[in-house]
Amino acid sequence: MRMQRRRWMGMAAGAVLTGALLAGCSGGDGDKESGTGGESANGEARAAISVSIYDRGSIPGEQGTAEDNRWTRWLEENGPVDLDFQAVPRWESIDKFNVMFASGTAPDLIFEYATGYRNELINQKQLMPIGELIEQHSTTYKALLEEYPLLRQVGTREDGQMYEFARLNGVYTNHVLFVRKDWLDRLGLGVPQTTDEFYAAIEAFVRQDPDGNGQDDTLGMAVTGVSGQVLEAMFQDVGYKVEDGTLVRTWDNAIAHNRFVKKLYDNGLIDRDFLTDKNGEKAKQDFINGKLGFYGSNAGAGGEGYSIYTALKKNVPDAEVMAIELPESEFGQFSPVIGNPVQATAAINANADNPEAVMAYVDFLTEEATMRTLTYGIEGEHYELAESGCPKPIDAEKNKQEQDWTGDMRMLVSTALFGECGTFRNRLDMDDPIDKAFSAIIDQAEAAYLTPERPMAQYTHVEHMSSPPKDLQLIVTNTAEQLRSYVEQALVGGAKTSVEQAVADQQAYWKKSGGEQVDAWYAEWYETNSDDAILTEDLYTLGN
Amino acid sequence: MSMAERQAVGGGAVRMPQRRNRRRLRQNIPYFILFTPIIVYFLLFKYAPMGGLVIAFKDYNFADGVFGSPWVGLGQFETLFSNPQTLRIIRNTFVLSVLALLIGFPFPILLAVLLNEVGRVWFKRGVQTLVYLPHFLSWVIVSGIVITIFSIEGVINNLFADWLGWSPIQFLYSEGSWLALFIGSGIWKGAGWGAIIYLAALSSIDPSLYESASIDGANKWKQIRHITLPGIAPTIVIVFILSVGNVMEVGFDQVYTLQNSAVFGISEVISTYTYKIGLQSLQFSLTSAMGLFESLIGLVLVLITNTIARRYGQGLW
Incomplete structure (x- = not known):
């Protein structure tokens, strides 16, 4: 008897410890519930939903975290439901979402830019069809859908169901090729029109001391990150292209593109350690420090380009930058990736407890007043209306602290509805010489890239591409790295290796891995859908 | 050997080691208590997750979960080795x-x-x-x-x-x-x-x-x-x-x-x-x-x- 009691005590101790362990795991959200009033003003219980929010680590420390800051509180206080924000690291968002879905903790409302990933979630029945829900419960978003049927089109899949909420961005630029205009001028060079002239300019930037400091310390062109993608666009080395009414792999383009890069590398005109610059951060630092002549920037005529430009001007006050058309290659003249005019960004988790509450929140997010606040801040505090009728920042420094980082909360803000007020140009202060110069860069980029004469190199925006079925997708993911490896070995291999051989190896490997099935799927997709799908030539007129 | 058999065979002789075992157990209870968190740790974080290995023989998808997903036998291994x-x-x-x-x-x-x-x-x-x-x-x-x-x-x-x-x-x-x-x-x-x-x-x-x-x-x-x-x-x-x-x-x-x-x-x-x-x-x-x-x-x-x-x-x- 006594022994038994002892044993129970032991087990009880174990249970207590286990409990402590479990409590340790779930302690994260315990404190949040007490902070927010669970009831609205009239005493009626409010619904609660969870919402994902990207975390880029860009929020100033004293402003709080991605999950808890002045704007998350603002959304909760002014919106119809209680919110539980769940941070998702921006550059590991897919890993994070996968873990959340696998463990059943994914938020009710999901914000994710990658269409391929949302397609995967739809395949796995993790996203809720929302057509009915909008029909029966929505107000604001329903009105928006009726006015802009494109929103319905981009959110709808082959099964005829609508899964995603979308926004209208207008036609705008994304990737931009910058050049140091002052370097061109000093060396007496014009803006390169062809890839040969482009090569010559890069060579001059490295050999002829364009910054005039008497040292051999300049680089011609970045080849990593977005700069690498801009080079791909120049030669249309973008995977698939339309040829004779069907989609074909761009093997020839790959040869031309990589031959160009190999020549740069062999002649010491680019960073010789570019393989270790996995995300293009080093190239960005080189450009900001005034050591790099050509640089491709993400959102080059928007916030990111602006911060790169101002950082460069701080380091090198004499620097002049311009955005240029991509030089013409033997395949034609193209533009780098442009923005997506009609972009699906959000969806509801199939396991959401209370879809009506999520719908109510989406309606709140797409109200004009909410969109305005998320974009410009609070009237009288962050912005005031200028003569043009557009909101203008009152104090740029204050906004940088309190407001500029709300981009990821605007994922359902349709800036196109603000007209000219919604453009990045409108945020600039024309009395400030740096802002004024940047506004000229925006004009150059728009003139260069937003025309069907120099179409984007891809057959459509990546966010409008359909994904092949799972088994074919597996071939793509399984081979991706090996294919890249063939070429990169050739790029750094010196005289021993050739790009032609590398691409031949790629083709053989692609064939052996069943890649031809993937090619056939794309060709067939194009055949059946090219009339209805949104293709590159449609992008320039969409949503206008 | 069951208790009844033992008693039948050995009579009183077996009672001694039994009591000793019991005493040893009692003496060591503090150690067992100290050891419990480790057992719990291993059960919780090492043994319990092994159950998830069944998905190696399934075609796992989010909708059906670990135990609901369809069985594919050695299908995944075939894909792997092909x-x-x-x-x-x-x-x-x-x-x-x-x-x-x-x-x-x-x-x-x-x-x-x-x-x-x-x-x-x-x-x-x-x-x-x-x-x-x-x-x-x-x-x-x-x-x-x-x-x-x-x-x-x-x-x-x-x-x-x-x-x-x-x-x-x-x-x-x-x-x-x-x-x-x-x-x-x-x-x-x-x-x-x-x-x-x-x-x-x-x-x-x-x-x-x-x-x-x-x-x-x-x-x-x-x-x-x-x-x-x-x-x-x-x-x-x-x-x-x-x-x-x-x-x-x-x-x-x-x-x-x-x-x-x-x-x-x-x-x-x-x-x-x-x-x-x-x-x-x-x-x-x-x-x-x-x-x-x-x-x-x-x-x-x-x-x-x-x-x-x-x-x-x-x-x-």
Whole structure:
């Protein structure tokens, strides 16, 4: 008897410890519930939903975290439901979402830019069809859908169901090729029109001391990150292209593109350690420090380009930058990736407890007043209306602290509805010489890239591409790295290796891995859908 | 034997050991309580997750979950082994870890023996602290250092270029030198920490053995060979068996942070493959099959090693 009691005590101790362990795991959200009033003003219980929010680590420390800051509180206080924000690291968002879905903790409302990933979630029945829900419960978003049927089109899949909420961005630029205009001028060079002239300019930037400091310390062109993608666009080395009414792999383009890069590398005109610059951060630092002549920037005529430009001007006050058309290659003249005019960004988790509450929140997010606040801040505090009728920042420094980082909360803000007020140009202060110069860069980029004469190199925006079925997708993911490896070995291999051989190896490997099935799927997709799908030539007129 | 049988056979004689057992149990209750969290830890974090291995035989999807997803038998393994990459990934995992084990294993022992021979305590302490500091740096930092030092614009290549006029060497982008860097950085980071267990074993060797050996005229080298090494041999064997069990587990952090696509042919291993294909591309079942396969090889290797060790009387069980 006594022994038994002892044993129970032991087990009880174990249970207590286990409990402590479990409590340790779930302690994260315990404190949040007490902070927010669970009831609205009239005493009626409010619904609660969870919402994902990207975390880029860009929020100033004293402003709080991605999950808890002045704007998350603002959304909760002014919106119809209680919110539980769940941070998702921006550059590991897919890993994070996968873990959340696998463990059943994914938020009710999901914000994710990658269409391929949302397609995967739809395949796995993790996203809720929302057509009915909008029909029966929505107000604001329903009105928006009726006015802009494109929103319905981009959110709808082959099964005829609508899964995603979308926004209208207008036609705008994304990737931009910058050049140091002052370097061109000093060396007496014009803006390169062809890839040969482009090569010559890069060579001059490295050999002829364009910054005039008497040292051999300049680089011609970045080849990593977005700069690498801009080079791909120049030669249309973008995977698939339309040829004779069907989609074909761009093997020839790959040869031309990589031959160009190999020549740069062999002649010491680019960073010789570019393989270790996995995300293009080093190239960005080189450009900001005034050591790099050509640089491709993400959102080059928007916030990111602006911060790169101002950082460069701080380091090198004499620097002049311009955005240029991509030089013409033997395949034609193209533009780098442009923005997506009609972009699906959000969806509801199939396991959401209370879809009506999520719908109510989406309606709140797409109200004009909410969109305005998320974009410009609070009237009288962050912005005031200028003569043009557009909101203008009152104090740029204050906004940088309190407001500029709300981009990821605007994922359902349709800036196109603000007209000219919604453009990045409108945020600039024309009395400030740096802002004024940047506004000229925006004009150059728009003139260069937003025309069907120099179409984007891809057959459509990546966010409008359909994904092949799972088994074919597996071939793509399984081979991706090996294919890249063939070429990169050739790029750094010196005289021993050739790009032609590398691409031949790629083709053989692609064939052996069943890649031809993937090619056939794309060709067939194009055949059946090219009339209805949104293709590159449609992008320039969409949503206008 | 059931209680009734025992009593029938032995009568009162068996009551004694039974009571003793009970008393021993009672005496040890505090230890059992101390041990409970460890049992709970193993059950919760080591044994319970093993249930999830069933997805290696299923076509896992989010909607049906771990237990609801359809069975596919050995289908995932078939997909895995029909992929030309798989065999190379397994080979890479094996090559990297066996080399790291064979080359890296003697270093902590060497370090411990050397430290043991140091006469001045302050020097010994200082060196010991310095050599195990790298253990506390994360692989992200160590790899960053390695890449900075050995890149084409890095310190080593600059020295070669300035002093000897050599053209730069692509340490990071050719497979042989990458492998050397991989193993070297592993040794640099881990040897000092690994030496601790041998130092502990060394302190248990009876000093009188050394005294009598030196009276008999044995020099340092002979003392090390005939006293020090045999003294720590059991520890060496145990550590070796345990590391063989981990042979198929090339640490994810080190490979992932050091690799680049020019050396993809040697640097892609099971753990990085699992991360990229499983976690990033949602092929959970496929990569579980890979993981299961990895563990099986690990188990077989441990059994083999232990059998060999037992033959020399040093087995772990």
